[in-house]
Amino acid sequence: MTDLLMALGEAIGATHVLVDRADVARYEMDGRQPGGRALAVLRPASSAEVSAILRLAAQHGVTVVPQGARTGLVGAGVADDRGDALILSLERLTRAPEVDAVNRTVSADAGVLLSTINDAAGAYDLFFPIDLGADPSVGGMVGANTGGARFLRYGDVRSNLLGLEVVLADGKGTVLELGGALWKNNVGLDLKQLFTGASGSLGVITRATLALQPKPAAQVTALVALRRPDAALELLSLLEARFGTLLTAFEGMSAPAFDAALAHVLRLQHPFAGATPPYAVLVELSSGPVLSEDALEEALGEALAEIMERADSPVLDVAVDRRDALWAIRHAIPEGLRASGQVVACDIALRRGDVMRFRAEALAEIGARWPGLGVHDFGHIGDGGLHFNMVWPRANGSLDPAVADAVRDHVFAKAVEQFGGSFSAEHGIGPRNIRQYARFVPEAVRDLSGKIQNLVAPQRVGRVDFGSINTQEGSQNVG
Amino acid sequence: MTDLLMALGEAIGATHVLVDRADVARYEMDGRQPGGRALAVLRPASSAEVSAILRLAAQHGVTVVPQGARTGLVGAGVADDRGDALILSLERLTRAPEVDAVNRTVSADAGVLLSTINDAAGAYDLFFPIDLGADPSVGGMVGANTGGARFLRYGDVRSNLLGLEVVLADGKGTVLELGGALWKNNVGLDLKQLFTGASGSLGVITRATLALQPKPAAQVTALVALRRPDAALELLSLLEARFGTLLTAFEGMSAPAFDAALAHVLRLQHPFAGATPPYAVLVELSSGPVLSEDALEEALGEALAEIMERADSPVLDVAVDRRDALWAIRHAIPEGLRASGQVVACDIALRRGDVMRFRAEALAEIGARWPGLGVHDFGHIGDGGLHFNMVWPRANGSLDPAVADAVRDHVFAKAVEQFGGSFSAEHGIGPRNIRQYARFVPEAVRDLSGKIQNLVAPQRVGRVDFGSINTQEGSQNVG
Structure with a gap:
């Protein structure tokens, strides 16, 4: 291994090959929990250096794990427990993003953060419409194909991705340019799609060109308190028909998720004077300057008033906001849940019409089978994405990992x-949910995926074996 | 061959194996021109029958060419000249599309037409937002990854595709279900992306689940007559900033394209009283009922008035419409061009900011090198897609195919x-442009694409060899 580390030092500079435990430790944790132990952390500064790393790693038969901003939730960007993998951090691939305002695109290195993209785009009144609680890197966003809270209007990273530079784990470190800055481009197999959402396990993403959108000049949010959760679907259809492309978010929050955010995040104010409704929906309308915020707010108010005036209205109350106060509640939910106890998280997706029926049934089943476990679900009802998260309160002591596994197995x-539905709506696949991958993805699909992976990435890169039928891998990390 | 045809007759019914020249002929022409000759045409009625066909064809080593509604423009769905291929028409896979209104999705067999999808979705005030002049089948749209005139707002087929059923050309006719009716679903390699835009050459698409959008209640179009073509880009940025997601189309037309449509399509009226401007842009705004058509028209009028009042205004005139009169001009251009003479078509894409500079330079070069050849370009300026089409007037006699090739080579x-830019924005790859594929797609990308094709489809299916470096194939069809 010393030979390899020496050669790597020569390729990228010895100061960028971290081997001291004190230096390496911070690269062994992602957005959810600690991963395993790495042999070393490599910090290349260019795709040429990434290529050199992959060549050297292939010669020595060592696994390389690409890593972005460590905001991932499935363990795809951290090492395993064997201690012999190299973490390839893209954090030094951070040249200033290049915005083409007329084309509405930005080209950025893999290590550039979402917030940096938006700062650069914002100078031209543009933005990258992937709205996330975290601040991931460009490479990580593409590798996970993140969705987020405005998917309803703008789609996922895949549908906003025009070009990709990848370094292949083919033993030669081939650098491929796939696509470019073109919105329309149909010239054969669209290979960049293979690397999108592949958890860094098909190659190393080093640069991307992303589509930008005009930044809305006017934005109004309303938090709608509902008497019955299932009224959310009716409200969704009604608002979509009425507002069309102006509807940019439709987020749901269960009462326990709502309360957890308010109880544990001190800066938040209760929008309904302490009376938490059975279910709440955050609605966002966005518009160019053709509509003022006054006009947007009035139109939203009128639409909601029509429902509220009905004899059987499911709407209890409405709070309206033009800044970030209501979004702050929504974004505080994960923190509120963590503060409430041990979280058992399930990132699922359903057909939109099934979300509320699923919730009702799952709530009853979990209540009966695992009393003491609270369901604090929330999510992107507008796209059928549901963070069906449960909390085991601290007062109950620690949760048996086998029970946590059984709960997740049941929900999935x-x-x-x-x-x-889906057992991974928007967090992707990594060692923490590979067991579910093996369980639910049909064998014919896994088989073909594994063959494609072997073809494209014969050298081991990343944490996921898409051909895997080994249901044991990564189970030590689940929980 | 008789053995094969007999076995095929047993598998799908003898009446659905067409061998008579009179029956076969109509399957040998696509949206642009005649293709080659087929051994037979097969008309299966289900994915199970498609699977049986692929198994039998593999046993006999015969090429199968999937075919939709024959609206393609690159020859990907018709036979070659050897006369030994089987055309697999999907025209009998046409069960009624299943609309899930709450989920905003439709599931449809490969043979269902776009217009049928929209009829079914329209009953719920929804629509599939791929706007095309032609009426392709679902399978053809996915195979070509069509874009069209509202790409600017809604993207291509790929970004509106949730699920796919494909039959693999793996010798076994394996039927794969990829994705489903879920908007968010990140569970490993997204294999349906491989078949999207693959021209039917990776497998046979038999069914798809597509995302639908709320049908706009209000729609207003304006045809803006511009003094200078390059003012179109300024107008685009201005309208995007002002109208955001309400801007649903931004189409450009050169004066010769405009005149050809009006000269040859009798029902059309000249919107500018006979004074054709140097360049015209068709702008469309769409909205839910939150805005009336009066309000939309007023807002559009105000935005355009601000430009027209400027001392150096590039706007000569504006015609406004709430129905289809202006779109009819835009959609009549291809017919107008065909009526004017022999068309030399180039479906290119550029960065949006480059479109007008490209036009200006290419116009000058073509005028100097090929006098007599008129440039009648038009296209989707909002997404950088440009139908850089040229017309050789009938009066000039017939165009030497070698000259047509040289012209295309120059433009591409x-x-x-x-x-x-791109040599195929939205028509995909087929025998008619495979020479350009071999010329412009980097060898490393073609090499990997060919390997993936060999892995996924070891049995020959479709017309495109993505690993091809043979620049001769299909050149007989170019023109």
């Missing part, structure tokens, strides 16, 4: 087998 | 090599 099986 | 080389 219900979502996938009973509802045709 | 200029777009790709000088401007970083």
Whole structure:
């Protein structure tokens, strides 16, 4: 290994090959929990250096794990427990993003953060429309194909991705340019799609060109307190029909998730004077200057008033905001849940019409089978994405990992087998959910995926074996 | 061959194996021109029958060419000249599309037409937002990854595709379900992306689930007559900033394209009283009922008035419409061009900021090198897509195919090599442009694409060899 580390030092500079435990430790944690132990952390400064690393690693038969801003939630960007993998941090690939304002695109190195993209785009009244609680890197966003809270209007990273530079784990470190800065470009197999959402396990993403959108001049949010959760779907259809492309978010919050955010995040104010409704929906309308915020607010108020005036109105109350106060509640939920106890998280997706029926059934089943475990779900009801998260309160002591596994297994099986849903809506695949991948993705799909992975990345890169039927891997990390 | 045809008859019914020249002929022509000759046409009625066909064809080593509604423009869905290929028409896979209104999705067999999808979705005030002059089938749209005139707002087929059923050309006719009716679903390699835009050459698409959008209640179009073509880009940025997601189309038309449509399509009226401007832009705004058509028209009028009042205003005149009169001019251009003479078509894409500079340079070069050839370009300026089409007037006699090839070579080389553009924006790859594929797609990308194709489709399916470096294939069809 000393030979390899020496050669790596020569390739990228010895100061960028970290081997001291004190230096390496901060690269062994992602957005959810600690990962395993790395042999070393490599910090290349260019795609040429990434290529050199992959060549050297291939010669020595060592696994390379690409890593972005460590905001991932499935463990795809951290090492395993064997201690023999190299973490390839893209954090030094951070040249200033290049905005093409007329084309509405930005080209950025893999290590550039989402917030930096938006700062650069903002100078031209543009933005990258992937709205996330975290601040991931460009490479990480593409590798996870992140979705977020404005997916309803703008889609995921994949649908906003025009070009990609990747370094192949083919033993030669081939650098491929896939696509470019063109909105329309159909010239054969669109290979960049293979690397998008592949958890860094098909190659190393070093640069991307992303589509930008005009920044809305006017934005109004309303938090709608509902008497019955299932009224959310009716409200969604109604607002979509009425506002069309002006509707940019439709987020749901269960009462326990709502209360957890307010109880644990001190800066927040209760929008309903302490009376938490059974279910709340955050609605956002966005517009160019053709509509003022006054006009948007009035139009939203009129639409909601029509529902509220009905004899059987499901709307209890409405709070309206033009800044970030209501979004702050929504974004505080994960922190509120962590402060409430141990979180058992399930990032699922369902057909939109199934979300509320799924919730009702799953709530009853979990209440009956695991009393003491609270369901604090929230999510992107507008796109069927549901963070069906549960909390085991601190007062109950620590949660048996086997019970946490059983709970997750139950929720995922219900979502996938009973509802045709997904066990990973927007967090992607990593060692923490590879067991579910092996369980629910059909064998024919895994088989073909594994063959493609072997073809594209014969050298081991990343943490995921897409052909895997080994349900044991990574189970030590689940929880 | 008789054995094969007999076995195929047993598998799908003898009446659905067409061998008579009179029956077969209509399957040998696509949206642009005649293709080659087929051994037979097969008309299966289900994915199980498609699977049986692929198994039998593999046993006999015969090429299968999937075919949709024959609206393609690159020859990907018709046979070659050897006469030994089987055309697999999907025209009988046409069960009624299933609309899920709450989920805003539709599931449809490959043979269902775009217009049928929109009829079914329209009953719920929804629509599939791919706007095309032609009426392709679902399978064809996915295979070509069509874009069209509202790409600016809604993207291409790929970004509106949630699920796919494909039959693999793996010798076994394996049927794969990829994705489903979920908006968010990140569970490993997204294999459906490989089949999207693959021209039917990676497998046979038999069914798809597509995302639908709320049908706009209000829609206003304006045709803006510009003094200078390059003012179109300024107008685009201005309208995007002002109208945000309400801007649903931004189409450009050169004066010759405009005149050709009006001269040859009798139902059309000249919107500018006979004074054709140097360049015209069709702008469309769409909205839910939150804005009336009066309000939309007023807002558009105000925005345009601000430009027209400027001392150096590039706007000569504006015609406004709430129905289809202005769109009819835009959609009549291809017919107008065909009626004017022999069309030399180049479906290119550029960065939006480059479109007008490219036009100006290419116009000058073509005028100097090929006098007599008129440039009648038009296209989707809002997404950088340009139908850089040229017309050789009938009065000049017939155009030497070698000259047509030289013209196309010049235009494509200029777009790709000088401007970083695309030689196929939205028509995809087929035998008619495979020569350009071999010329402009980097060898490393073709090499990997060919390997993936061999892995996924070891049995020959479709017309495109993505690993091809043979620049001769299909050149007989160019023109």
